[in-house]
Every structure is written in C-alpha cells, then in structure tokens.
Amino acid sequence: MPVTLQDQLVVAISSRALFDFEEENRLFEHSDPATYLQLQRDRLDVAAAPGVAFSLVQKLLAFNTGGQQRVEVVLLSRNDPVSGMRVFRSAKAHGLHSIQRGVFTQGRDPFGYLRPLGAQLFLSANAQDVTRALQLGYPAAHVFTDSMRASSNHPQEVRIAFDGDAVLFSDEAERIFQSQGLEAFQRHELEKAAQPLPEGPFKPLLATLYRLQQMEVPDMRIRTALVTARSAPAHERALNTLMDWKIAVDEAMFLGGLPKGAFLREFEPDFFFDDQTGHVRNAASHVPAGHVRSGIAHEGMPPVPLDESSGKQP
Structure with a gap:
C-alpha cells in the first residue's frame, strides 16, 4: 500500500x-x-x-x-x-x-x-x-516570533482560539462594517441572523479539530474558543453559523471591541488566530499569536517588507 x-x-x-x-x-x-x-x-x-x-x-x-x-x-x-x-x-x-x-x-x-x-x-x-x-x-x-510562549498549565489539553470574521467566517460582514459603519453592520447581521455566514479560511481547520476532538483520545483533549469583536445582536449569526456547520466551540467571547489580550491570557491558548494586526499585536503580549492575512483588510496591500516578514529564508 x-x-x-x-x-x-x-x-x-x-x-x-x-x-x-x-x-x-x-x-x-x-x-x-x-x-x-x-x-x-x-x-x-x-x-x-x-x-x-x-x-x-x-x-x-x-x-x-x-x-x-x-x-x-x-x-x-x-x-x-x-x-x-x-x-x-x-x-x-x-x-x-x-x-x-x-x-x-x-x-x-x-x-x-x-x-x-x-x-x-x-x-x-x-x-x-x-x-x-x-x-x-x-x-x-x-x-509573530516575539509572542509570549504558551502557558504550561494545561499539559493534556490543546487550546486554540480563533477570531470570527475573515478567519472562521468569510469577510462578508466585515465589508459592511468597513464601508458603512457599526450601526449598518449590526442591522445587517440582525436581518441575516438565521442565514449562515460563508466559510472563512480557517473553517476547514476548525472542522478537522472538531473531528479529532470527538475521537476521545486518552489523556489528551482539545478546547476551542471563538474570540470576536462582535457583540449582541450580531453574536447570533456567528453561533447560528457554527450550528449550521454542526461544529461546536467550547467557549465564545463576544467582546464588542474590547482588547482581546487580557481575555486570551485567561483562556491560555496554545495559539490564537486573528486577521487584524492590532488584535494580534495585543494578543502576542499575552499568548502565542499569528496573523491571518486574509479578507478586505488586506486587499490591495503592497508586498510585505522584509522587516515585517521577519526574514526571507528560515
């Protein structure tokens, strides 16, 4: 074989x-x-x-x-x-x-x-x-290689945290927010609360982790968290989307724009994924973090300079 x-x-x-x-x-x-x-x-x-x-x-x-x-x-x-x-x-x-x-x-x-x-x-x-x-x-x-290293408090549990829009979900709603503002974004998401969001780049990873989570491997577990700037009423569409995908997360944080770093410090993930540079920088001072360069925020961006990409070989 x-x-x-x-x-x-x-x-x-x-x-x-x-x-x-x-x-x-x-x-x-x-x-x-x-x-x-x-x-x-x-x-x-x-x-x-x-x-x-x-x-x-x-x-x-x-x-x-x-x-x-x-x-x-x-x-x-x-x-x-x-x-x-x-x-x-x-x-x-x-x-x-x-x-x-x-x-x-x-x-x-x-x-x-x-x-x-x-x-x-x-x-x-x-x-x-x-x-x-x-x-x-x-x-x-x-x-971000200058990120804080992961906590050693949970040796038998993989903890992974994801942002929502442009990471787990598409940037459909983010486009409304960027072009029309918060009020229009909230209204749009309330009107479409029952309509699942399209998939974002990390949906396949979340789905794979969820399947691995269901295997119930002895002595190892997976714990996932959705950590998003969304707040009520826009939270419903995010949760309805996950239910439509038949995927559950263990924790959800709807922070309404609050800095994510302090909340992530309490969750203690082994890694956090976000599409906004500011959120990643804030998180990196507390937990391991990575920048998902996707969605409207990165359209038309010039090539990454060498100092931002942290070197060109390794």
Whole structure:
C-alpha cells in the first residue's frame, strides 16, 4: 500500500515558527549566506530552544497514541538542507520523534508544497509565504516570533482560539462594517441572523479539530474558543453559523471591541488566530499569536517588507 497522509491533521510549519532561531535569522539578515550556513553547521548538535508554535505542535503530536497516526507535522522551510538537519535534531532533542518529514527549499518559495502534503494548516514566520498560502486556499498564519510562549498549565489539553470574521467566517460582514459603519453592520447581521455566514479560511481547520476532538483520545483533549469583536445582536449569526456547520466551540467571547489580550491570557491558548494586526499585536503580549492575512483588510496591500516578514529564508 502506498504511504498516505489522508485522514490525518497535516500541519506544515517553518523552522522559526517551531524553534527559536531569531539569533541565527539576524545573522542571516546582516551577513552573507556562507556565514549563516557555517553557524548552523557549527551548531548542528546544539538544540534550538522552543519557538512560538512549539507547544501547539507538541500537544497535537500527543494525539498519536495506540499506534494510530492522527496528526502529521511536516517541516516546510526556506532554510537550506544543512540547517534543516539541525531542525530535525532539535525536534528529536525535545522529544518530537514523530516529526520525520521536511522540505527545505534554500530560499525558494515553499508554499507550493502545501498541495502534495494536503496541509490543513501552515504556520510560518514569513508573511509573504502566508499570504500566498491563503490565496491558494490553505489555512495559514504569520507567526509573530516575539509572542509570549504558551502557558504550561494545561499539559493534556490543546487550546486554540480563533477570531470570527475573515478567519472562521468569510469577510462578508466585515465589508459592511468597513464601508458603512457599526450601526449598518449590526442591522445587517440582525436581518441575516438565521442565514449562515460563508466559510472563512480557517473553517476547514476548525472542522478537522472538531473531528479529532470527538475521537476521545486518552489523556489528551482539545478546547476551542471563538474570540470576536462582535457583540449582541450580531453574536447570533456567528453561533447560528457554527450550528449550521454542526461544529461546536467550547467557549465564545463576544467582546464588542474590547482588547482581546487580557481575555486570551485567561483562556491560555496554545495559539490564537486573528486577521487584524492590532488584535494580534495585543494578543502576542499575552499568548502565542499569528496573523491571518486574509479578507478586505488586506486587499490591495503592497508586498510585505522584509522587516515585517521577519526574514526571507528560515
């Protein structure tokens, strides 16, 4: 039988999203590739410290029990193959033995490999790669590498928080808000409360997590939260949409524009996804966070400058 990743949650992740390679990345940005490569060679046996998405990956891999592979994590990086060797060794040193697949493109665009992988999530410290992945239809987030690391208070529970509009849902309602204001947005959502919102880029991931949640894997659980700027009466359409999808979230926070960071600090997610840069920045001071560069807020935006994408190789 051919090897397949079908029926698994497939997460593709870059080196800098999984491990802390910020010192190496600064050297790459301010010197020549040969110097960077030599540093990685010199540090082949030095395990990199955990990065922003490490806790999420570690807990998801814990769902592979009883000889059943439910989650596949694949390294997908602009790094060179030699640096990739260090990434694999770092994964082994931190007990992530089931990470066995990786693609290292040495600076070339990596997002095309999401298709043969069948990836359901792509996490990268390169904003341009994330944008292209989203354009290709893959759930993807630009990992803010300066985010606070995940809490260790829930070792047997994966906690993931999602924004609503332009993340779980389409940006249909956000377009009304941007063009006509809050009052028109509330009126629009009240009138369409019973009409489900179209899918957003992260709906497939939420659906996959929900199926994994129903498997009742011993000693591991998933807890999800919807954390949105919506408030009553616009909350009804969001909840009706989830019910129409036959997907439940464990918590829902309708914050009416309040800063999300303090609420996320209480929820303690292993990762939070939002399409608004301000919300992600606020969240990142409390929890691991990633920017979903989708929806009307990002239409017509110029290419991401190198300093925002946090480097062009790893």
